[in-house]
Amino acid sequence: xxxxxxxxxxxxxxxxxxxxxxxxxxxxxxxxxxxxxxxxxxxxxxxxxxxxxxxxxxxxxxxxxxxxxxxxxxxxxxxxxxxxxxxxxxxxxxxxxxxxxxxxxxxxxxxxx
Amino acid sequence: xxxxxxxxxxxxxxxxxxxxxxxxxxxxxxxxxxxxxxxxxxxxxxxxxxxxxxxxxxxxxxxxxxxxxxxxxxxxxxxxxxxxxxxxxxxxxxxxxxxxxxxxxxxxxxxxxxxxxxxxxxxxxxxxxxxxxxxxxxxxxxxxxxxxxxxxxxxxxxxxxxxxxxxxxxxxxxxxxxxxxxxxxxxxxxxxxxxxxxx
Numbered sequence: 001x002x003x004x005x006x007x008x009x010x011x012x013x014x015x016x017x018x019x020x021x022x023x024x025x026x027x028x029x030x031x032x033x034x035x036x037x038x039x040x041x042x043x044x045x046x047x048x049x050x051x052x053x054x055x056x057x058x059x060x061x062x063x064x065x066x067x068x069x070x071x072x073x074x075x076x077x078x079x080x081x082x083x084x085x086x087x088x089x090x091x092x093x094x095x096x097x098x099x100x101x102x103x104x105x106x107x108x109x110x111x112x113x
Numbered sequence: 114x115x116x117x118x119x120x121x122x123x124x125x126x127x128x129x130x131x132x133x134x135x136x137x138x139x140x141x142x143x144x145x146x147x148x149x150x151x152x153x154x155x156x157x158x159x160x161x162x163x164x165x166x167x168x169x170x171x172x173x174x175x176x177x178x179x180x181x182x183x184x185x186x187x188x189x190x191x192x193x194x195x196x197x198x199x200x201x202x203x204x205x206x207x208x209x210x211x212x213x214x215x216x217x218x219x220x221x222x223x224x225x226x227x228x229x230x231x232x233x234x235x236x237x238x239x240x241x242x243x244x245x246x247x248x249x250x251x252x253x254x255x256x257x258x259x260x261x262x263x264x265x266x267x268x269x270x271x272x273x274x275x276x277x278x279x280x281x282x283x284x285x286x287x288x289x290x291x292x293x294x295x296x297x298x299x300x301x302x303x304x305x306x307x308x309x310x311x312x
Contacts, residue, residue, distance in 0.1 A: 025126035031150035099131035
């Protein structure tokens with residue numbers, strides 16, 4: 001992912017033809033959030049409260065001039081998505097990490113063949 | 114190798130894949146429903162919708178009035194609505210007032226008329242400076258607003274989203290609504306651009 005300094009973000013604009021998403025996972029995370037709010041699993045406002053919270057935390061870190069782990073809007077977006085699912089008791093962190101391990105091991109096995 | 118530390122973006126891609134798998138298993142998300150959503154926001158919903166709204170407002174004074182009174186209702190006349198489209202407010206640029214839109218807390222943006230926000234709209238730099246130093250920010254976008262023009266900054270929220278109706282440029286009297294819509298840029302509807310005067 002491209003990380004830009006704030007000055008660079010505002011330089012050389014406007015970018016009329018820039019892409020909506022910079023990686024497929026961003027689009028996927030966005031679509032999951034939209035789908036969950038469409039189907040009433042959570043409301044968009046519930047999700048947004050977490051998004052504001054995650055962005056606020058990242059802003060504080062930036063305001064102190066510290067380097068933040070994982071720059072980029074969709075990183076906060078994904079954190080907010082996880083937070084709302086945790087709050088609803090639907091997906092917790094250990095469940096997620098177990099599944100991540102399983103997927104990466106399965107991928108690894110595929111590559112060995 | 115430690116698996117506790119997840120790096121971005123490869124970690125993020127894996128995280129989303131795992132999340133999707135769990136949600137599918139729980140019957141909460143059908144993966145087949147996700148591609149149409151991505152397609153919708155990547156290809157179908159975008160600033161061209163807003164440009165049509167602006168061009169109609171320029172050519173149809175009754176529509177312009179309805180738009181300024183109740184933007185949500187007015188854009189529905191053109192078939193636009195849906196998520197993040199509620200509580201839309203249209204603010205009009207005039208020779209005395211220039212409007213600029215920001216969302217200081219996150220990224221509230223009128224999806225049905227402008228699509229998803231550009232990267233810089235979500236950046237810390239824009240969110241933190243648009244309110245404090247709108248003229249400075251506009252200058253970086255190449256927009257010089259005369260000192261006697263008031264700049265109004267609108268901070269979006271869950272309750273209200275904004276679309277700027279830019280000023281119609283000179284020498285466009287003979288253009289059709291469709292031709293006018295071609296002139297309207299996304300940036301001009303956020304207030305960081307102007308619609309260029311025609312020769």
